[in-house]
Amino acid sequence: MSTKVEKRILVNVPVSTAYNQWTQFEEFPHFMGGVKSVTQLSDDRLEWVAEIGGVRRQWEAKILEQVPDRKVAWAATEGATNAGVVEFEDIGGGQTSIQLTLEYEPEGLIEKVGDKLNVVDRQAEADLKRFKEFIEDEGYASGAWRGTVNPGATFGTPGVEDAAASRGDSGKAGVSGKV
Known part of the structure; x- marks a missing residue:
């Protein structure tokens, strides 16, 4: 059974600054707790390694839709099953306003217990707060990618059904005693 997390935060920078920083995927470990690395394989493919609660997960994700200053939508293609969207709204x-919607499938006992304790929900909220601090402290984005992926597509908010090909990693990433 999947779990959906929805979080919104207001950041005090223009929409282009917030969006531009968000597209610097390889910098996510600077503000996302538990994310060990993100490697951009191509304009629309990312490889993730994360460790939350001692559980190490790895997955590859495909960006389904990316529209400058509006949204980035993705779904896992292999490894941990997850999908979602980050939407940006210029409120003047x-x-x-940044809206994160994430859907994932917890695997194994540790993740299912963590899911019941809302670990990912709290992590997402903390990550958005750290992003806010990160981008507001800098006042500018460290880079930008203004290209589009599937322009005009209407994926809406992808869910785990869009990540069905990933079928989880069945714990293959293992449990690590190191945090």
Whole structure:
């Protein structure tokens, strides 16, 4: 059974600054707790390694839709089953509303217990707060990718059914005693 997490945060930077920073995927470990690395394989493919609660997970994700200053939608193609979207809304006055919607399938006992304790929900909220601090402290994005992926596509909010090809990693990434 999948779990859906929805979080929203207001950041005090223009929408282009927030979006541009978000597209610097390889910098996610700077503000996302538990994310060990993100490797951009191509314009629309990312490899992730994360460790939350001592459980190490690895997956590859495909960006399904990316529209500058609007959204980035993805679904896992192998490894840990997850999908979602980050949407950016210019609310004026140099402020941006960021909406994160994430759906994932917890695997194994540790993840299922963590799911019941809302670990990922709290992690997502903390990650957005760290992103806010990160981008507001800098005041500018460290880079930008203004290209599009599947322009005009209407994927809406992808769910785990869009990540069905990933079928989880059945714990193959293992449990690590190191945090």
